[in-house]
Amino acid sequence: MAKRLLSFANLGHGVNVSAVTSPLAWEHVQPAAARRLLTGAIEAFAERGFQATTTRDIASRADMSPAALYVHYPSKERLLFEISLYGHRAALEILTAADTADTPADRLRAMVAAFTAWHAEHHTIARVVQYELAALSPEHFTEVATIRRAISSLIEKVLADGVSNGTFTVPDLPGTTLAVLSLSIDVARWYDPTRRPSPEALGATYADLALRMVQA
Amino acid sequence: MAKRLLSFANLGHGVNVSAVTSPLAWEHVQPAAARRLLTGAIEAFAERGFQATTTRDIASRADMSPAALYVHYPSKERLLFEISLYGHRAALEILTAADTADTPADRLRAMVAAFTAWHAEHHTIARVVQYELAALSPEHFTEVATIRRAISSLIEKVLADGVSNGTFTVPDLPGTTLAVLSLSIDVARWYDPTRRPSPEALGATYADLALRMVQA
DNA sequence: GTCTATAGAGGGATAGAC
DNA sequence: GTCTATCCCTCTATAGAC
Numbered sequence: 001m002a003k004r005l006l007s008f009a010n011l012g013h014g015v016n017v018s019a020v021t022s023p024l025a026w027e028h029v030q031p032a033a034a035r036r037l038l039t040g041a042i043e044a045f046a047e048r049g050f051q052a053t054t055t056r057d058i059a060s061r062a063d064m065s066p067a068a069l070y071v072h073y074p075s076k077e078r079l080l081f082e083i084s085l086y087g088h089r090a091a092l093e094i095l096t097a098a099d100t101a102d103t104p105a106d107r108l109r110a111m112v113a114a115f116t117a118w119h120a121e122h123h124t125i126a127r128v129v130q131y132e133l134a135a136l137s138p139e140h141f142t143e144v145a146t147i148r149r150a151i152s153s154l155i156e157k158v159l160a161d162g163v164s165n166g167t168f169t170v171p172d173l174p175g176t177t178l179a180v181l182s183l184s185i186d187v188a189r190w191y192d193p194t195r196r197p198s199p200e201a202l203g204a205t206y207a208d209l210a211l212r213m214v215q216a
Numbered sequence: 217m218a219k220r221l222l223s224f225a226n227l228g229h230g231v232n233v234s235a236v237t238s239p240l241a242w243e244h245v246q247p248a249a250a251r252r253l254l255t256g257a258i259e260a261f262a263e264r265g266f267q268a269t270t271t272r273d274i275a276s277r278a279d280m281s282p283a284a285l286y287v288h289y290p291s292k293e294r295l296l297f298e299i300s301l302y303g304h305r306a307a308l309e310i311l312t313a314a315d316t317a318d319t320p321a322d323r324l325r326a327m328v329a330a331f332t333a334w335h336a337e338h339h340t341i342a343r344v345v346q347y348e349l350a351a352l353s354p355e356h357f358t359e360v361a362t363i364r365r366a367i368s369s370l371i372e373k374v375l376a377d378g379v380s381n382g383t384f385t386v387p388d389l390p391g392t393t394l395a396v397l398s399l400s401i402d403v404a405r406w407y408d409p410t411r412r413p414s415p416e417a418l419g420a421t422y423a424d425l426a427l428r429m430v431q432a
Numbered sequence: 433g434t435c436t437a438t439a440g441a442g443g444g445a446t447a448g449a450c
Numbered sequence: 451g452t453c454t455a456t457c458c459c460t461c462t463a464t465a466g467a468c
Contacts, residue, residue, distance in 0.1 A: 008397055009364035011349050033433080048350065051267035055462060068434055070463065130405075131347065134264065148225035172421070175413065178406065179399065179425065181224055186402040189346075190394065197391065205388070209395065212428040249451075270443060284452055286445065 011190060025090075034072040036062035041079045046127040050080055050135040080132060081140040087122075087129035088147040094118045095154050104162030105216045111158060112180060112210040117203035119187040120196070126188035155180055159214060168214040180210050224406065241306075250288040252278035257295045262343040266296055266351040296348060297356040303338075303345035304363040310334045311370050320378030321432045327374060328396060328426040333419035335403040336412070342404035371396055375430060384430040396426050 029035040040061030044053040055076055059066045073079045098114035101107045119126045133141060156177040162168030170176045183206060196202065245251040256277030260269040271292050275282045289295045314330035317323045335342045349357060372393040378384030386392045399422055412418065 008368040008394055009361045011364075031433090049265060049267060051265055052351075054460080056460095064433095065435055066462085067436080067464080071433055074463095076462070135268075145225045152224040172413075175421065178224055179422075182402040182406065183395065183399055185405075186398040189401075190398065197388075205391065206395075209429055212431075213425055215428075247451090271445080272443075280451095281453055282444085283446075283454080287451055290445095292444070 008190065033062065033064065033068070037064070037069055037072055038079065038083065042083055042125050042128060045080065045083065045132055046124040050076075050128075050132045077135070077137055077140070080128070080135055081137070081143075083125065083128050084132065084136060084140070084144050085147075087125045088144045088151075090122070091115065091118060091126075091129065092147050092151050092154075095151060099154060099158070104158055104165065104167055105211060108155075108158050108162065108180075108210055108214070108216070109207040111155065112184060113200075113203035113207040115181075115203075116184040116187055116206040117199035119184055120191045120193075120199035120202050123188050123191040123193070126185075130185050130188050152177060152181065162214060162216065168216055170214050176213060180213060183209065249278065249280065249284070253280070253285055253288055254295065254299065258299055258341050258344060261296065261299065261348055262340040266292075266344075266348045293351070293353055293356070296344070296351055297353070297359075299341065299344050300348065300352060300356070300360050301363075303341045304360045304367075306338070307331065307334060307342075307345065308363050308367050308370075311367060315370060315374070320374055320381060320383055321427060324371075324374050324378065324396075324426055324430070324432070325423040327371065328400060329416075329419035329423040331397075331419075332400040332403055332422040333415035335400055336407045336409075336415035336418050339404050339407040339409070342401075346401050346404050368393060368397065378430060378432065384432055386430050392429060396429060399425065 026035050026039060029038055037058060041053070041058045044057050044061060048057075053076075055069050056066045058076075058079070059069050062068075069079075073082075094114050095111055098110040099107055101110055133144070136144065156173060159168060159170055159173060159177060159180075163170050163173070187202065187206075191202075197205070242251050242255060245254055253274060257269070257274045260273050260277060264273075269292075271285055272282045274292075274295070275285050278284075285295075289298075310330050311327055314326040315323055317326055349360070352360065372389060375384060375386055375389060375393060375396075379386050379389070403418065403422075407418075413421070
């Protein structure tokens with residue numbers, strides 16, 4: 001396969017799922033062995049998917065025997081849940097922190113830019129967050145679904161505020177909310193840090209697109 | 217989990233992956249047993265993913281024993297490949313058939329509408345097409361990647377034509393191509409035929425969004 | 433807390449009868 | 451072309467030594 005491929009076509013084998021987020025972000029996971037397992041699991045789940053990832057693979061990425069995993073996590077699913085929960089919380093925090101401007105237009109711009117940049121910068125964990133939901137236990141899925149609703153509500157609220165004060169024109173509020181989220185989320189599927197624009201540049205571009213979507 | 221959920225949040229267990237495309241579309245797969253296996257595999261792969269689907273599951277959906285599968289297909293992966301290949305060809309044909317208008321704006325509108333509606337109407341097979349690429353063998357992936365490049369090229373060509381004749385303003389051609397494709401593709405992830413707009417309505421909406429993206 | 437060894441279950445694919 | 455039976459492997463998780 002040629003090196004020079006459009007990203008759209010180059011999404012199977014050989015996808016670059018590189019190093020992972022900033023290591024600092026996982027300092028709260030103690031001890032270090034548990035953290036190595038967690039970051040190894042993020043990479044493995046993002047590359048191969050939850051079902052195709054073996055506990056042996058995760059353990060070997062952490063330079064441990066398969067059995068050592070169970071000292072730190074009771075199951076493979078629990079590892080997925082902790083990753084998914086942390087990732088969803090991080091995405092919600094990013095969005096909340098960006099919601100500070102005075103006008104709906106400025107708020108939407110900042111929120112879409114931040115949400116998009118997060119999906120690009122942390123595309124590894126974002127892939128797990130967005131595409132491995134079905135592997136969670138029903139109870140664990142319920143828990144992250146609550147966070148997903150909160151994320152959706154934040155965007156819907158900004159759009160509604162823009163409609164209220166007359167700056168946005170949105171015929172279908174839930175549909176437009178979904179479209180705005182959709183564009184950012186899909187970044188996790190195709191983003192390749194070796195070829196694509198920086199997360200910040202992409203965020204700025206997508207923020208513009210979102211504003212055009214609501215005819216601001 | 218409450219019935220009334222925003223689609224964004226409702227993407228794990230309980231996703232509605234209903235009946236499948238039109239049965240007519242698979243008439244070329246003969247004999248009928250092979251067709252039952254293929255359509256069963258599409259539903260199973262879309263619901264659970266390739267790795268989580270067992271050959272026993274596929275066979276039982278076709279009311280057959282596990283062994284009977286191997287009379288019609290040499291492996292589980294081959295079943296995935298045939299689904300993926302057919303799905304990619306169908307998407308390319310849909311896009312090609314829609315590329316008939318005179319102006320770039322009308323062409324883009326028709327193509328995005330058709331491509332989006334296809335991902336909604338055939339969201340089951342579209343999920344397999346868009347999210348199970350990594351489970352293909354390297355050789356089979358190479359083959360569908362060719363079709364993916366053709367799809368991408370069709371969109372890029374329309375955008376380039378619009379830039380040439382001055383009706384579109386596109387600072388980043390590959391980036392905008394990807395964003396237009398991205399919005400349509402993500403439909404396969406969240407589309408729920410029991411709640412969402414009809415494929416045609418969604419296609420019309422997304423065609424408008426695409427035209428705004430290129431400032432037509 | 434880490435290891436080696438392994439239990440116990442399940443899955444892809446095949447053998448051989450009909 | 452479909453079945454029953456099963457091989458053989460891999461995988462999650464546990465047992466028990468250190």
